[in-house]
Amino acid sequence: xxxxxxxxxxxxxxxxxxxxxxxxxxxxxTPGAGKTTFALTCxxxxxxxxxxxxxxVAPTSHLKVQWSLAAHRLGLQLDPDWSPGDGLARxxxxxxxxxxxxxxxxxxxxxxxxxxDGFVILDEIHHAGHDKAWGDSIRVAFGHAARRLSLSGxxxxxxxxxxxxxxxxxxxxxxxxxxxxxxGYADALRDGGVVRPVYFPRVDGDMEWTTASGxxxxxxxxxxxxxxxxxxxxxxxxxxxxxxxxxxLARANEQLRSIRQDHREAGGLVIAxxxxxxxxxxxxxxxxxxxxxxxVVSDDPTASKKIAEFSHNxxxxxxxxxxxxxxxxxxxxxxxxxATTTSTELFFRQAVGRFVRWQAGRAxxxxxxxxxxxxxxxxxxxxxxxxxRHILRPPGSDxxxxxxxxxxxxxxxxxxxxxxxxxxxxxxxxxxxxxxHTVTQDGVRYEPLFSPDxxxxxxxxxxxxxxxxxxxxxxTLNLDLPEVxxxxxxxxxxxxSVAERKDDLRTRNAHVAKRLVDITGWGxxxxxxxxxxxxxxxxxxxxxxxxxxxxxxxxxxxMRRLQG
Numbered sequence: 307x308x309x310x311x312x313x314x315x316x317x318x319x320x321x322x323x324x325x326x327x328x329x330x331x332x333x334x335x336t337p338g339a340g341k342t343t344f345a346l347t348c349x350x351x352x353x354x355x356x357x358x359x360x361x362x363v364a365p366t367s368h369l370k371v372q373w374s375l376a377a378h379r380l381g382l383q384l385d386p387d388w389s390p391g392d393g394l395a396r397x398x399x400x401x402x403x404x405x406x407x408x409x410x411x412x413x414x415x416x417x418x419x420x421x422x423d424g425f426v427i428l429d430e431i432h433h434a435g436h437d438k439a440w441g442d443s444i445r446v447a448f449g450h451a452a453r454r455l456s457l458s459g460x461x462x463x464x465x466x467x468x469x470x471x472x473x474x475x476x477x478x479x480x481x482x483x484x485x486x487x488x489x490g491y492a493d494a495l496r497d498g499g500v501v502r503p504v505y506f507p508r509v510d511g512d513m514e515w516t517t518a519s520g521x522x523x524x525x526x527x528x529x530x531x532x533x534x535x536x537x538x539x540x541x542x543x544x545x546x547x548x549x550x551x552x553x554x555l556a557r558a559n560e561q562l563r564s565i566r567q568d569h570r571e572a573g574g575l576v577i578a579x580x581x582x583x584x585x586x587x588x589x590x591x592x593x594x595x596x597x598x599x600x601x602v603v604s605d606d607p608t609a610s611k612k613i614a615e616f617s618h619n620x621x622x623x624x625x626x627x628x629x630x631x632x633x634x635x636x637x638x639x640x641x642x643x644x645a646t647t648t649s650t651e652l653f654f655r656q657a658v659g660r661f662v663r664w665q666a667g668r669a670x671x672x673x674x675x676x677x678x679x680x681x682x683x684x685x686x687x688x689x690x691x692x693x694x695r696h697i698l699r700p701p702g703s704d705x706x707x708x709x710x711x712x713x714x715x716x717x718x719x720x721x722x723x724x725x726x727x728x729x730x731x732x733x734x735x736x737x738x739x740x741x742x743h744t745v746t747q748d749g750v751r752y753e754p755l756f757s758p759d760x761x762x763x764x765x766x767x768x769x770x771x772x773x774x775x776x777x778x779x780x781x782t783l784n785l786d787l788p789e790v791x792x793x794x795x796x797x798x799x800x801x802x803s804v805a806e807r808k809d810d811l812r813t814r815n816a817h818v819a820k821r822l823v824d825i826t827g828w829g830x831x832x833x834x835x836x837x838x839x840x841x842x843x844x845x846x847x848x849x850x851x852x853x854x855x856x857x858x859x860x861x862x863x864x865m866r867r868l869q870g
Contacts, residue, residue, distance in 0.1 A: 308381060308787045314497060316344040317783050319487040323348050323455065326486065330454045330471045332431070335489040337459045337659025338501045342373065345427045345455055346380045347785065352425050352453060353382070353399060354788040359424035360384065360400030361417065361451075363408065363444065365433050368610035370402040372635065373429070378803035381787060386805055389847070390416040396794035397850040398804055400424070405433045409443040417447035424451050428471070431456035432483075432652065435469045445470040460655040461485065491662070492693035501662040502671040503694045506687035507557070508679040511550045513542040514733040522733065527679035536680070537647065541732075543678050544579060544645050546586045548735025552594060554643060555587070558676050559595050562622060562641040569668065571620040574641040577627070577657050581605065584625045587645065591623055599623035637663035642675040644683065654686040794850055804851055811854040812846065818861045825868050837861045 312320065315335065323331050335341045349360050362373050362384060370386040377384045377399075385394065388401035390413040401420075408414050426448045428434070434441045448454060454471045462483050468474060474481040494500040514524040515538050525531060525539050543550040555576070562574045576591075578584035581603045588599040600616055602609040602624065616624050617636045624636075627646075639661050644654070661673040677683045789796060797804055815837070822833045834846075841857035843849050849857065 309784045310343070310347055310380060310787055312343070312347065312783045312785055313340055313500060314783065315489040315493065316340055316347070317785070319344055319489070320347055320351075320785070322487055324351065328486075329452065330456065330473070331487075332456045332458070332472055332483065332485045333487045333489075334458045334461055334483075334485040335487075336491040336494050336501060336662070337656065338662040338664060339489055339494050340500075341429075341457045341459070342376045343380070345429075345457055346377055346382060347787075348455055349377075349425055349427060350380055350382055350787055350790055353790045357791075357793075358452060359394065359420050360427070361421045361424060361448070362400070362402045362427045363429060364402055364404055365430045367404060368613055368634065369429070370404065371610060371614075373402045374803060374805050378805075381790065383792065383797055383804040387809075392845070392847040394420060395808075395848045395850050397792050397797060397852070399790060399792055405440045405444065408447050409437070409439045414443040414447040418450065421448050422450045426451045426454045428454060428456040431458055431469060431472060432462040435462075441470055458483075458485075459659055460652060461488070462652060490693065491690060494662075495694060499664055499666070501664055502673045504658055504661055504673045504675060504690060505694075506691060507561075507674060507676045508684060508687065509550070509554050509557075509676060510679045510738045511543050511735055512738060513539050513548070513550070513735045515539075515542045516731050516733060526738065527681070527684075536682075540647055540649070540678060540680050541579075542735050544583070544647065545732040545735065546583070546590065547732045550735035550737045551587070551645065552590060553737035554645075554676055555590060556595065558641050558643050558674075559591065559597060559623075561674055561676075565640050566622070569638075569640065571638050572640040573616065573621065573636065573638045574623045574643070575636070575639050575660060576623065576625045576643040577646045578625055579646050580627060583645070584627055588623075588625045591625075597622050599625050602626045604628070634660060635663060636660060637665045639663070640671075640673050642673070644675055644677045649680065649682040651686050654683060655690070658690060794852075807851050808849075808854060811851065811858060815846070815854060815858050815861065818858065818865060822861065822865055822868075825865065836864075840864065 319333055319335075323333075333341065333344065335344070352358065353360060360377075360382065362370075362377070364370050364373050374384045374386040382400075383398040385398045385401045388394070388403060390411060394401060403413070403417070408417060428444065428448075434444050448471070456471060468481075469483070473484040475484050491501065495503060510527050512524065512526055514522065516522050517538070523535065523538070525535070527539070527543075531539060542548065545551065558574060558576075562572060565572045576584075576587050576599075578587055584601050584603060588601045591597050591599040598621055600612055600621060600623070602612050602616075604627065606612070613624075613634055613636070617634075617638070620638075628648075642657070642661050644657060646653075646657075658675055661675055665671060675687075677687055800807075802810075819830065819833050819837060822828070822837075823830055826833065828836075837857055837860070838844070838846070840860040841853060843853050843857050846854070846857075
């Protein structure tokens, strides 16, 4: 019988889920902790108890493939290419879809039939609150499921609309979601071997811009401004028309170059405002600093492929807008630049989560995320740094520090939604000093690290001896995984998932069909119909692997007869 080795938190959460009599269970676990493995282990055990359809809902199309591959590693087969016009093939346990897809057309109604009495995993469930249609759709799609396991990488509030299948601590707008199990960043650092410690070099600057009324405003990140002015100041700093952004990229690139001396495949990620901004940053990295940079944007049909390739190659920089903010697993990321105007705590924590992925076998794994010294971002960074500080600080050190939180700021402000920004224009921007949260024997020190003209970014904290906790495998955490047959029986084991094998077989079937069109002179639809008839296949979309293999054999035999 195959086994999976769980981390202590995963085993504890698994036992609690299995013991829970409720239909709904919400697990909140810090990015990088292993929510996917936990959820799929719960799913496999539940499906072993009684045959059920498994449905996973992911935030993005790219993550559909990632979930499908993770499920295969745990002996479950999921179709990431399912569409509402198709049924479900008999050689898979279920499917992966997205919140956006569920809210489109009649998808929710189709899923309601497939998921009735089924098992549903709702990844990053807070997405269902971003759009009322999304929340309404998942309520329709999964209201009759037997079990619903919701996941999130960070605690979230209801804001204006409460999310289906989530309980709240009180009734009312903005209430905190009630998690059945919580595993935070500090917990993961304490356990060791789960996440990396992340440090936040904060970059101040002098920004100047003109408003819609023609006024010229000059301010640093230390000046008190209105909400609209704060948004304009941040946009001015991040604009490629000034020198703030190039200066920060120079420092981040030097930091990455230094890390790559020991960690040769270490990578960096810049999170940009929009597609034009991302392309401009990539040009800047290439033209001014001579380093290649890949760009991934949602409109690029090859974006998922680029992310997967970057995860495994050794190219230095990736520039993205929102596609790498959540769920994407790129463990080699060690340096980041937060260069987006989105300043909500939820998005910030999701972005930082891309840098915490632990890599076994490395003695030190500190990661660095460069951020504008904007008060909103400074507050978010401080809260993460405090969690890190309480775990990594040496015993007996003083808890005091000289950092005061900025109060009264609305971290939900989204500058993209402020109409006045359409008429403001950048005059100039320059970076001044950098401040970093530094762990010392006396607690956390916040101090400038170098002048604006000094681009030789040191590896922060290398002079401070801090023992990072190490994860030690515990054989008692091994869990037996019972076999879970599909409707077509047990799926043969192998390195490729059912979805991957089908993708290859469909491509080969399509190639033979094209050659048959050329040989017979028939139309494409007629050739495809004859191939289906020969193999006894009703629809290619719902065909099993065995049926696709038979279809290919019969089509190749037909082609040989025509050619002979």
